[in-house]
Amino acid sequence: MRSRIYTIISGHFKSWYRSKSSIFWTIAFPLLLIVLFGAIFGSGSTKFDLYLQNQDLSANTPTYFSQGYITVLNNTGAFNLHVVPAEQPDPLTYVKNDAQLHNRGQRLLVIPLGFNATVMSGKNATIQLYMDQSDQASASLAGIVHSVTVSYAAAIAKAPNHLILQQVGIVTKNIRYIDFFIPGVIGMTLLTTGVFGAVNTNGSYRELKIIKKLATTPLSKIEWILGMVGYQMILATISLVVILFFGYAIFGVTATIDIYTVGLVVAASLLFPGIGMVLANFVKEAESADAAANAITFPMMFLGGTFWPRETLPDIMKIIANFMPLTYVNDGLRYALIYAEPAQALTNTLIALGLASFFIVLGSVLMNWKEE
Amino acid sequence: MSDNLPASLPGQSDRVVQVDKLSKKYGDNVAVNDISFNLTKGEVFAFLGPNGAGKTTTVEILECLRNPTGGRARVLGYDVSKRSDQAQIRKRIGVLPQDFNAIDRLTVRENINYFGAMFKHQLDADKLIELVDLKDKRDEQFKKLSGGLKQRVGLAVSLVNDPDVVFLDEPTTGLDPRARRDVWGVIERLKSQGKTVFLTTHYMDEAEYLADIVSIIDHGQIIASGTPDQLIDTHGGKKTLIIRDAGEEGLKQLPQGLPKAELRNAGDIAIPLHNGELTNILMSLAQTPLHDKEIEVRRPTLDDVFLNLTGRRVSEEGN
Numbered sequence: 001m002r003s004r005i006y007t008i009i010s011g012h013f014k015s016w017y018r019s020k021s022s023i024f025w026t027i028a029f030p031l032l033l034i035v036l037f038g039a040i041f042g043s044g045s046t047k048f049d050l051y052l053q054n055q056d057l058s059a060n061t062p063t064y065f066s067q068g069y070i071t072v073l074n075n076t077g078a079f080n081l082h083v084v085p086a087e088q089p090d091p092l093t094y095v096k097n098d099a100q101l102h103n104r105g106q107r108l109l110v111i112p113l114g115f116n117a118t119v120m121s122g123k124n125a126t127i128q129l130y131m132d133q134s135d136q137a138s139a140s141l142a143g144i145v146h147s148v149t150v151s152y153a154a155a156i157a158k159a160p161n162h163l164i165l166q167q168v169g170i171v172t173k174n175i176r177y178i179d180f181f182i183p184g185v186i187g188m189t190l191l192t193t194g195v196f197g198a199v200n201t202n203g204s205y206r207e208l209k210i211i212k213k214l215a216t217t218p219l220s221k222i223e224w225i226l227g228m229v230g231y232q233m234i235l236a237t238i239s240l241v242v243i244l245f246f247g248y249a250i251f252g253v254t255a256t257i258d259i260y261t262v263g264l265v266v267a268a269s270l271l272f273p274g275i276g277m278v279l280a281n282f283v284k285e286a287e288s289a290d291a292a293a294n295a296i297t298f299p300m301m302f303l304g305g306t307f308w309p310r311e312t313l314p315d316i317m318k319i320i321a322n323f324m325p326l327t328y329v330n331d332g333l334r335y336a337l338i339y340a341e342p343a344q345a346l347t348n349t350l351i352a353l354g355l356a357s358f359f360i361v362l363g364s365v366l367m368n369w370k371e372e
Numbered sequence: 373m374s375d376n377l378p379a380s381l382p383g384q385s386d387r388v389v390q391v392d393k394l395s396k397k398y399g400d401n402v403a404v405n406d407i408s409f410n411l412t413k414g415e416v417f418a419f420l421g422p423n424g425a426g427k428t429t430t431v432e433i434l435e436c437l438r439n440p441t442g443g444r445a446r447v448l449g450y451d452v453s454k455r456s457d458q459a460q461i462r463k464r465i466g467v468l469p470q471d472f473n474a475i476d477r478l479t480v481r482e483n484i485n486y487f488g489a490m491f492k493h494q495l496d497a498d499k500l501i502e503l504v505d506l507k508d509k510r511d512e513q514f515k516k517l518s519g520g521l522k523q524r525v526g527l528a529v530s531l532v533n534d535p536d537v538v539f540l541d542e543p544t545t546g547l548d549p550r551a552r553r554d555v556w557g558v559i560e561r562l563k564s565q566g567k568t569v570f571l572t573t574h575y576m577d578e579a580e581y582l583a584d585i586v587s588i589i590d591h592g593q594i595i596a597s598g599t600p601d602q603l604i605d606t607h608g609g610k611k612t613l614i615i616r617d618a619g620e621e622g623l624k625q626l627p628q629g630l631p632k633a634e635l636r637n638a639g640d641i642a643i644p645l646h647n648g649e650l651t652n653i654l655m656s657l658a659q660t661p662l663h664d665k666e667i668e669v670r671r672p673t674l675d676d677v678f679l680n681l682t683g684r685r686v687s688e689e690g691n
């Protein structure tokens with residue numbers, strides 16, 4: 001005797017891979033989005049992003065020599081300079097957050113307090129450049145900053161060694177838009193396959209009397225639901241692997257698959273079909289159930305941080321986004337796959353798992369197995 | 373009509389289905405109203421009635437899909453209202469729900485195995501495919517089949533656990549005459565294998581052709597039960613002599629002294645026959661121009677039974 005749950009999983013799976021439109025929505029469509037959005041937002045300016053903190057202020061205005069140095073740096077045309085306020089006590093953390101938000105490289109140049117005075121006194125002055133050695137732009141960027149420094153020193157003191165550029169290595173993850181987008185596309189795909197999968201399968205199987213027929217066999221409602229969830233897990237795993245592979249092959253996105261990723265895939269495969277089942281229960285007619293599924297998934301996609309960072313949303317939307325289950329799946333996937341931040345990944349995974357248990361239980365309780 | 377035999381040991385009974393004063397109300401709507409009947413092992417039982425009569429409601433109570441609001445029902449000796457008994461019933465019944473479709477993108481064979489896997493033991497898929505005559509289609513996806521073939525897949529699926537009783541809810545509704553005949557053929561095969569079959573239908577000819585016992589249900593109540601012959605003898609009325617295509621003209625040409633004739637179906641003359649009158653009538657007809665017409669004697673059918681009992685006829689669509 002083959003297990004009933006296995007039979008249900010394999011039935012769903014066969015129906016899936018034999019349907020061109022299912023394959024399109026779960027595989028081809030996400031890849032298409034990646035190429036599209038990658039092309040639109042991926043290639044930013046060719047200038048290097050460089051954060052700059054000038055600590056050498058006097059009465060809130062930059063000192064003479066520090067300002068001169070910045071002007072020369074700017075005149076090279078090689079940099080997009082982003083100013084870090086001088087009063088920022090932890091410029092590195094500031095840069096990290098701001099760079100992620102705007103998808104910039106994390107590099108910081110610090111002109112220390114007393115720079116002007118040191119130069120005037122004829123002593124050697126130091127400028128610090130914080131940069132990740134693994135940053136692909138690091139070599140050329142450091143090269144340009146170095147030559148700017150040398151020529152500036154030569155100009156002001158006729159002594160090229162007068163200014164010292166001290167390079168400090170930092171570990172960053174240089175987050176490009178595409179790195180941000182790939183986990184979002186995964187989250188979106190899990191969302192749509194889960195919600196629509198549950199709404200459509202349960203709807204059409206009910207209409208075709210397949211559920212009624214199954215209810216006259218020894219199969220239980222729980223087994224049926226487990227079968228559906230198992231199928232969703234397989235689909236979610238396929239989506240994840242295909243999208244990550246594609247992201248790596250085309251855009252060089254490197255991701256780490258860890259325990260949190262697994263937890264999130266499990267959570268998503270319970271959460272989104274659970275939401276779909278709750279929906280299908282309230283909206284009985286197949287067509288309106290489909291409309292309801294659209295009405296739920298679209299706002300989630302746009303506000304849940306699929307296409308752009310939630311930090312860029314208006315405040316009220318940020319609050320709404322906090323109530324969207326997709327938010328936690330998306331954030332969790334980003335922290336787990338791309339940012340490699342286990343603590344954050346864990347928090348989001350736990351929230352997602354909590355929401356998942358809630359919705360799958362609610363959906364199961366609400367689903368009529370027998371009487372219509 | 374209800375006989376109050378004590379319930380025999382579960383699973384051991386020759387009384388495959390026992391229904392006693394069963395009722396089902398949906399709010400104020402009484403869908404099934406105090407019905408009683410029994411179904412004996414090896415019998416083909418037809419539950420005959422128009423749309424909305426309460427057929428599906430009754431069948432689904434027996435399949436443990438709905439709860440009765442009154443009365444009792446046993447299937448294979450088990451009580452349909454007891455949870456622990458329901459599990460036993462589910463193992464041993466075969467069900468073809470009304471308007472059932474199998475899974476579109478699975479093949480005939482895969483569908484049979486899919487539903488078969490829900491049971492502990494399943495019959496060999498190929499044998500079932502042979503039984504319903506779908507050998508050339510067994511690797512075809514369900515959605516590509518015609519209506520008649522789909523219904524035969526449904527039949528195979530309903531037999532997959534080698535059930536002790538099969539419930540077929542309107543298995544031929546919406547099929548063309550040819551496809552209906554094919555489904556009848558399958559049901560006849562089941563009958564010859566000694567299977568107990570509970571069939572619902574609104575087709576009078578179907579019940580007459582297939583059933584050992586017919587119960588006619590209307591507005592939730594059983595209005596007559598018996599073998600088709602018994603029903604026809606009791607409620608069918610007289611045999612009729614039909615003279616085809618005779619028209620108004622023919623009516624005038626009829627000899628004197630015949631029972632009152634009427635015109636039916638655009639031009640057929642129908643003359644009710646009393647016992648022993650046939651020879652006389654034929655001899656008197658031989659003297660008229662009508663002797664050239666096509667003449668036949670029609671036995672009453674279940675249509676006439678239903679008409680006589682309710683004053684209505686049931687249309688092709690079941691209304």
Ligand SMILES: Nc1ncnc2c1ncn2[C@@H]1O[C@H](COP(=O)(O)OP(=O)(O)OP(=O)(O)O)[C@@H](O)[C@H]1O
Nearest residue numbers: 372398403421422423424425426427428429430690
């Ligand atoms: N779930 C339900 N809720 C409320 N009323 C129902 C429900 N199911 C059936 N009914 C009503 O009960 C009556 C009997 O319906 P049922 O489906 O049993 O008839 P049927 O003989 O199977 O008809 P058909 O030939 O159309 O299948 C009808 O009046 C129907 O409207």
Ligand SMILES: [Mg+2]
Nearest residue numbers: 427428429470
């Ligand atoms: Mg019905």
